[in-house]
Amino acid sequence: MHLLNFLLLPLLAAAAPSLSLKRDNLCNLKTPPLLCTPNANISTAETALRAYRFYRAFVVDGDPKTMFSLIDSVYKQHHAGYADGPDTIWPLFCNGNKLGTEQSTSWCFVEATNMSYAQYSTTDRWRWVGGCAHEHWDQNETIPKSGCYKLNGTVS
Numbered sequence: 001m002h003l004l005n006f007l008l009l010p011l012l013a014a015a016a017p018s019l020s021l022k023r024d025n026l027c028n029l030k031t032p033p034l035l036c037t038p039n040a041n042i043s044t045a046e047t048a049l050r051a052y053r054f055y056r057a058f059v060v061d062g063d064p065k066t067m068f069s070l071i072d073s074v075y076k077q078h079h080a081g082y083a084d085g086p087d088t089i090w091p092l093f094c095n096g097n098k099l100g101t102e103q104s105t106s107w108c109f110v111e112a113t114n115m116s117y118a119q120y121s122t123t124d125r126w127r128w129v130g131g132c133a134h135e136h137w138d139q140n141e142t143i144p145k146s147g148c149y150k151l152n153g154t155v156s
Helices: 002-019 044-060 064-068 086-093
Strands: 071-077 106-110 115-119 123-129 132-137
Touching: 044 064, 044 106, 044 115, 044 123, 044 132, 064 086, 071 086
Parallel strands: 071 132
Antiparallel strands: 106 115, 115 123, 123 132
């Protein structure tokens, strides 16, 4: 029995960090650690994948580092009370709080408009430019019922 514990403990210890559901609190940083640099050569498929990663980081995973690495330095806000730029909203998300699960929320990327949507307790919409979230709306938005890009390259 002791031999088995001796052999298994290092394996369990190595796996433990990846099993943690708690994200680092990055609120000690005054600004996001990394922002997205727009690139006109980013494909629609890559933009859709980035939009999905953004949704996961923002809503499901509570991962501010990944979330802000997909926001550009302009990040125009269409919400009264918030100035443009990612630094304005950093204090709201730096703590890594999750907003829902993938089962209780939804996501959509519309290729024709280069917009993505996330529906949780509200619905947000983002316009993507050069593979980066560039503009944001969150008032009276609805998630599309059809025309959503599937990550395998199809539209539903």
